[in-house]
Amino acid sequence: METKCAECDAGIVVPEDAIRGELVSCKDCGAEYEVTELKGGTVLLKPADSVEEDWGE
Amino acid sequence: MKLSILYDRLRWEEKALADEAKASGDEPSLVDARSLHFDISEGAKAEGLGDAVLQRCISHYRALFSTRILESLGVPVVNEYSVAEVCGNKLATTIALARAHVPTPRTVVALSSESVEAAARHVRFPLVMKPFTGSWGRMVSVARDRGTLSSLVELREEMHNPLEHMYYLQEFVKRPPRDIRAVVTGGEIAACVYRNAAKGDWRTNVARGGTSEAFRPGRDLVEMLLKAADAVGGGVLGVDAMESDGGYVVHEVNNTVEFRGAQSVTEGSIAAKIVRYTKRSLKK
Known part of the structure; x- marks a missing residue:
């Protein structure tokens, strides 16, 4: 599946087995996105959340 | 076993856990915690989360709150709320370690x-x-x-x-430019590695560019690492220790342990050991 980077318009290839919540990044500009929806061969992305103060392990 | 792996940012670890659960004949579901809501009033029930939940949220408070809710609704969660509460607060962790006589930095x-x-x-x-x-x-x-x-x-x-x-x-413990990370599953060390600090940084966190190196702990250290895990309530934990002039000291215990770095230098699947522990803990 392929979509466009909202920052630089480069193509972003999303693996076929991707699932909701997975992160992908633009190989051209490095922008990071989160997969929000996968339907019938199309994929929707949103900019990935930035690190919150309580994130970690 | 139907196992829900609860996440809010899907990392390598969550996918590895799902793969291992599937390989061992279980029915894993990756569940995005952000999509959930719960009725927490009297008589409410949790539905659709299977036999147990493996808590893997990257947000400490989302992990803490969802664990509290799920336990109140009768769903077993690894790790338990009481463990997450202690590990998510360095003050509480240090007190728990000190009470158990686990050496810590002053x-x-x-x-x-x-x-x-x-x-x-x-x-x-x-x-x-x-x-x-x-x-x-x-x-x-x-x-x-x-x-x-x-x-x-x-x-x-x-x-x-x-x-x-x-x-x-x-x-500030005078130590080599590394510390020790043990992944503990119940009473076992699932993996143990050195974490070497990245060039130009004194911190050893893999998230800061630290690198993992295979390490076999001696019997005394194993005992200390397991004691530290037990001190915070036990479960699936990342115990961090340092080599000080006066011997090993434990400085942190993590309750949603990341193990990609450790896995890269460890034989045998850490995720498989975590899944096995989760199943064992259900039978208790």
Whole structure:
């Protein structure tokens, strides 16, 4: 599946087995996105959340 | 077993856990915690989350709250709420370790900026200032003298969060540029590695560029690492230790342990051991 980077318009290839919540990044500009929806061969992305103060392990 | 792996940011670890659960004949589901809501009033029930939940949220408070809710609804969660509560708070972790007689670096808490200097005299310079919550070495700073400490305190006082206006100060342990990370599953060490600090950084967190190196702990260290895990309530934990002049000290226990770095230098699947532990804990 392929979509466009909202920052630089480069193509972003999303693996076929991707699932909701997975992160992908633009190989051209490095922008990071989160997969929000996968339907019938199309994929929707949103900019990935930035690190919150309580994130970690 | 129907196992829900609860996440809010899908990392390599969550996918590895799902793969291992599937390989061992279980029915794993990756569940995005952000999509959930719960009725928590009397008589409410949790549905659709299977026999158990493996808590893997990257947000500490989302993990804590969802675990509390699920346990109240009768769903077993690994790790338990009480464990997450202790591990998510460095103050509570240090107290739990000290009570269990696990050696830790000297740690002093100042309840306001007014008492920081006296606390620092107690710890002695150089010292490390850490936030009470947080991970990946974020906002962990070294103060080598009074001037640096004063600047750090001034910065913290500008923050609006009242938690930033109390201070957790810890002895700066003279150690090699590495620490030890053990992934503990119940009473077993699933993996143990050195974490080498990245060039130019004193912190060893893999999130800061630290690299893992295979390491086999001796019997005394194994005992200490398991004791530390037990001190916070046990479960699937990442126990961090340092080599000080006076022997090993444990400085942190993580309750949603990341293990990609450790796995890269460990034979045998860490995820498989975590899944096995989760199943064992259900039978108790």
